[in-house]
């Protein structure tokens with residue numbers, strides 16, 4: 122199976138399945154000398170881990186990261202950083218009924234057709250359990266990025282939308298509610314809606330907005346390696362993602378150039394930011410702003426028509442502990458993937474001029 126590595130100079134490879142012994146990763150290319158803050162890494166893991174609130178999967182994992190290599194006396198050595206995260210609370214019997222049956226819109230059918238030998242327990246490698254490794258690596262990338270600040274939050278759940286603009290938000294509110302929406306009133310509506318949907322055995326999608334501030338001018342490479350192209354690829358590699366837009370995004374297609382152009386201030390900053398902080402694939406020093414759309418979770422605790430391995434039509438109902446909405450736990454994953462993209466360009470940018 123190819124496709125388990127991400128990044129160039131700072132390269133993460135992940136391994137492991139949801140119901141195997143453990144998941145983990147290797148980070149190749151982290152510069153030597155970085156003082157690693159293990160508490161900060163665990164804090165990021167805690168924001169993503171299952172079982173953290175009543176509106177996410179009730180599987181309980183501590184998601185403690187055990188580092189095996191690459192860190193000596195608290196600092197990186199420049200050698201590969203190997204780490205493992207134990208799987209402690211798998212309930213594989215919840216999946217025996219789908220051994221030969223495909224959940225609609227999960228990865229069961231495609232994995233089976235492609236590889237012919239599928240670890241069906243918890244979705245195996247296709248499970249979002251894998252994203253714990255991205256968050257661990259992303260936390261190290263964040264520490265390398267120092268002053269660059271990456272902040273993601275929930276901007277919609279189903280039809281419930283955050284109405285405020287970024288400038289009007291109190292970002293300290295994000296971690297104060299289980300939905301991770303910075304407006305408390307909207308957050309409680311979202312929370313109540315997720316609970317209602319869950320009680321019906323159903324699921325709902327949503328949108329995560331991410332704002333990256335304090336970005337220097339010049340990150341990103343032109344042509345094929347544009348900053349927004351890599352951010353898009355990073356976000357679209359996250360489980361259940363259906364859409365990515367940056368700056369004005371799809372709304373920009375309805376505007377006139379005279380409305381859309383970001384006019385300059387004398388210092389090179391712009392009066393508006395329809396560009397989303399990126400022009401020609403290179404950061405322009407304004408906030409990088411993008412949005413990521415997540416679909417509703419595929420596994421329903423409801424009966425649905427599907428097919429089995431033999432191609433027969435059958436009825437199935439999901440079992441087990443599933444997220445009714447992935448968005449609250451996707452926030453740290455979006456931030457981690459953004460950090461992995463930025464750290465690569467931050468390191469590469471050191472080679473752009475003498």
Ligand SMILES: Cc1cc2nc3c(=O)[nH]c(=O)nc-3n(C[C@H](O)[C@H](O)[C@H](O)COP(=O)(O)O)c2cc1C
Pocket residue numbers: 178226227228244247248249252359360361362418419420442443444447450451454
């Ligand atoms: C944080 C997070 C949690 C998820 N939890 C579940 C879940 O509990 N049950 C489920 O069926 N899918 C869940 N998913 C989505 C599946 O992993 C995903 O739909 C599946 O791998 C198929 O891939 P695709 O939807 O990207 O095509 C989750 C995704 C994320 C990002």
Ligand SMILES: C=C(O[C@@H]1CC(C(=O)O)=C[C@@H](OP(=O)(O)O)[C@H]1O)C(=O)O
Pocket residue numbers: 139140169170171178179180182211212242243244247248249250251253360441442443444
């Ligand atoms: C375990 C995690 O999330 C899992 C993601 C997931 C899926 O299909 O993506 C399905 C569920 O798996 P299981 O039923 O095996 O627990 C979630 O709990 C995690 O994020 O660490």
